[in-house]
Amino acid sequence: MSITAAKATLATRSGVGAEIDRSRVEIVALSAPAILFTAGMIAFPVIYTVWLGFHSFSSTGQQRFVGTANYARLVNDGEFWHGLWVTLALYVLSLAMQLVLGIWLAVLLFNAKRIHGLVRSLFISPFMMPPVVAGMMWLVILDPSLGAANYILQSLGLPPSDWLASPTWVIPTIAVIDTWQWAPYVALIVLGGLQSLPPSVYEAAQIDGASAFRIFRRITLPLLMPTIVTATILRSVDLLRFFDIIYITTQGGPGNASNTLNIYGFRVGFEFFNIGYASALMLTLTAIVFGAVLALNRLRRAVAW
C-alpha cells in the first residue's frame, strides 16, 4: 500500500489559475485585514530599528551616523558568534525532543478517545503556565541543594547534578525544561491535524491488511507532515528567540554558557544602553529567524498534499 495509491483515493485538485482570476478581488479582501494590520503595527518599529542600527549612541544620548560600523562590530564580536552557537544548539536539541515527544503524545491522546476533556487539558497544560512561574519553579526543583530533582536522583542512588549551574549541562537542561513545557503544545497542534485526517484513506489500507505500525509510518505520518511542519515553524520562531526561562534562571550564565542572541541583545540595549548596537543585533537575529522560516516554508509546500 503506497502513499501515491492513498492519495489517489482523494479527489484530484482543480486547476488553480481559473480561481485566482475570478476571485482576485475577494482574495484581496479576505487577506487585507491581516496584511494591513501587521504592516501597520510593525512598519514603524522595523524602520526605526534599522535607522537606530546605523547610528552610535554615546552615554549622553548624542547620536552620530556610523553607517555599517555596528554590523562590522557584530561580525568581529566573539560574544555574538558564541551567542549564535548557543542559540542554534538549544534550538536543534529542543526542537528534536519536542517534535518526537509531541507527536508521540498526540498519538497517545488520539487513541484514548474516551478520556475526559478536563484530563486531556491537563495533559497539554504545561505551556499554559506563564514563563516566569515555570522559570522560578524549575529554578527551585533543579537547585542542586534545595531541589527535588537531586533529591530524587540521590534516593535512586544516582549522583547529583549541577543542572543549570553546570556549563556543560545547562543547555541540555534548559532544552529539557522547554520540552516539558512545549511538547504538549506540539501535541495539541498535531492532535488537531490528526482529527482532520480523512478516514477513507485508512479503509483502503485496512483491506490490504497492513499492520498498525506500517499504517502509521507509511500513511499517517506523511499525511501529518503539513501539520508537523507548521508546528515546527511555530516552535522555531520561538526557540530561536529563546529568552524567558534563561532570563529567570541563569541570566545567560554560568559565564555565558546560556547566553542566547536574544538575551545578549537585550542586555546590550537595556542594561548597557548601547541602543545602536543592540538594534543591529536584534535585526540580525530577526534575519536569521526569517531565513529559517523561509526554508521551513518551502518544506511545508513540498509536503503539502
Add this chain to the structure above:
Amino acid sequence: MIPLSRSEPTLSDAWAARINTLLLLVAGLLIMTPTVWMVLSSFKPSFEVTAYPPKILFSPTLENYAQLTKTTPFLSFALNSLIVTAGSTGIGLLFGIPAAFAVSWTRISWPALLALAARMAPGTLFLLPWYVMFRQVGLIGSYTALILSHAVITMPIAIWVLLPSFDNIPRSVYEAAQVDGCSLTRILLRIALPLVGSGIAVAAILCFVFSWNYFLFALVLSNGDTKTLIAAAFNFVGEGSTQWGALMAAATLIALPPLLLAAVVQRWLVAGLTLGAVKG
C-alpha cells in the same frame, strides 16, 4: 496505531489499547508532576516551599491566597487580562481565518510570512517604537494599545495553525459550490469553516494562552489601571520580598482560565468531525 477500527476488535487491539493507556499514565506523571507541585506549594506557607527535603505532607493553609487578594487588586488585574486576551484572540481569529483561507486557496505564502514577521523579531524590538507611537496618540495605558499589540502575537498563530487545516480540505469539496457560482466568502463561511472546527479550537486555545501569558508589552504599554495579571505575578519576586507561597498561589490562579478554556473547547477537538463530503 491509528486507526484501530476493524470489523471486530481483536486481541492485539486490546493489548495495544492497554499499552496506550500505560504510556499515557507515565507521560501524564512526567507532565503533571511539576504542575501539581506548583499547586500544592500554593497551599504551603512561603518558607516551606523551598524546604529540603521537599515536603510532601504538610498542613495546608489559605494564607497565600488571602495575602494575594489582600495586597494586590488581583480581581481587577484578572479582568484586565481577560479583556486584553479576549480582544486580541478575537482580532487574531477574525483577521486570521480569512487570511489563512486566502493563503491556502491561492497557495501564495507571503501574507502568512508577513504576519509571522512580527514573531520573528525579538519582542524588545517593539518596546520603544510602540511606546513612542502609542504615546503620540495618547493610548498608553489603554486597553486598545494592549489589545492591538497582543493581536500582533495571536494573529500569526491563528493563521499558521489554520493553514494546514484549510490545506487538508480537498478541492473536490469546493467544486459543487464553484459550479453554483458561490463567492469565495460564502465558500469560506458555509463550507470551509465547518470543516476546520478542530483547527479553530486549537487556534483559539493557543491565541488565548499566548496573549494571557505575555508580559513584555504590558510592561510598557499599560499603567496601574490596565496592568495585566502576568505583569503583577512578577512582583512577588524581589530582593527582600520574595514570597514563594504567594507566587505559587498567583501562578495557580493565573493558570486556571486557560485550562478551563481548553477543557471547554476540547469538545470541538474530539468531536470526530466526519468529512462525509469527501468519501470516494
Add this chain to the structure above:
Amino acid sequence: MSIARNAAVCAVSIITFATSFAASAADFDWKKFQGKTVTFLANNNPVSQAILGYKDEFEKLTGIKLKVDTYQEQQMRQRLVTVMNARSDEVDVFMTLPSREGEQFAAAGWYSDLSGMLKNTAPNYDAGGLSQALLKAANFGGKLTSVPLNIEGPILYYRTDIFQKCSVAPPKTIADVEAAAKKIKSCDSSVTPFVSRGLKPAVAYTFSNVLHNMGGTYVLNGKSDLCSAKGKKALETYSGLLRDYGPPGVVNYSFYQISALYRSGRAAMAFESSNELRTVMEGGERLKDTSLMPFPAGDAGSVPTAIGWGMAVSAFSKQPDVAWYFVQWASSPEIQKKVALQGIAAPRPAVAQDHEFRRWLDEQPVRKEWQAALDVLATKGSSEVGYPIVANPESREFIGQAVQDLILKQKSVEQACADADKALDGLIAQK
C-alpha cells in the same frame, strides 16, 4: 546608650525642630498643589512598598493624587529606560539606585537636579539630618540626582549554634572566615559552610566588599586594577570561599537561593543583603540561632558596601515642583520613622536613635545586631559596587565573569584578571 544621652538627643532634635519650624513655617503650604496628580514608578523593593503603605496619608495631607505603578526591579528598570528613551513626561517620580545607574542616568540627563529643591522644604523636613554619605553618593556632576530612602548592604549572617558546635569563634578577619569555613566543613558535612552570590550580574554587590576590605580598588590611574596584588588576592579569596565551601551550583546563586538555603538551616554562613532579614526569619526557625555582622575586616580594615535606594524626579516631568512634594514627604523624618518600624533601615541617623525604633529593635536580639551592623555600614560604608563609570552595569558583568571563571576553575587567576582588565579598560575608555 544611656538614658541621659537619649534625653539629650531628644532635646536637641526638639530644639532643631522648633527653630526650623519658626523659620519657614510661614512659607510652606502642603496643600499648594491640591488637585494635581503625580505619577510614581515604583519597584517591589520593601522600601517603596512600605512607603506606599502610607499613600492615603499623603493624599490627605496634600490633596495631590498619587498614581502608582509597581514592578519588579528589573522590569521597572526596563519600563523606565523605555519611557526615558522616549523622553516622555509620563513618569514624574521614580525609584533609582545611584550606586548602579546613577552615573549612567545622570550622563543621559534623566534626573532633575534636586539640590535647589532641598532648600525649599517643609519645616520639619530636616534636610541636614539625611545621611551625608548617601547624599554624596547621589551627587553626580554637581547635581543631586535623588534623595536617599534607605540604607542597605551585604552583611554576614551566621549560625551561632553551628559555630558553638564546631568550636569556632565569630570571625574577626577575612582569614578567620576562611578558617571557620574549613573547620565547619570537616565538623559538619551536612551543612554548607559559606554561601554568597555567584550569579554573574549579582556578584559585584558582595565581591566589592571583600575587595575593599583587602585594600583593592577597581580603578587606579584610569586603568582597571583587578590584576594588582590586592585585586588578585580578593578574587582568589572570594571565589575560593564559594568554590571550596559553597553549595553546588553556586554560580547561579542570587539572593533568593541564598536566603532559602540559609533559612532552611542548610548554611552556616551567608553573606547577603541586609534586606533579606525578613525573608531569612520567615517561619521563625532562624530567629534564635542567627547572629549578624558586617563582613570581617581585611588588610585595609573594614570598608563595607553601603548603598541606598533613592527617589528621583524625572528630568522630563512637566511638574517637578509637585513631584518634589511627594519626594520630600517620602523622605521626611516621620514617614521614615514609620517605615523603619517595618524593618527598613533609614538613611537618617536620627531615626535610628528614635525611642520607638529602639523599642522595636529591643524586641528581638537579632534586630539589634542588624541595626548595629547597619550603623557600621552607615559610618564606614563605600557605595562603590562595580566600576565608578557610566557603564557600571556592564562592568559588573566582567567582574562576575572573572569570579565565575575562578569558581569553575576555567581560568587561572592571572588569566581571569587579565581578561577582565582588558575588557574593563575598554569600558573605562568609552566616552
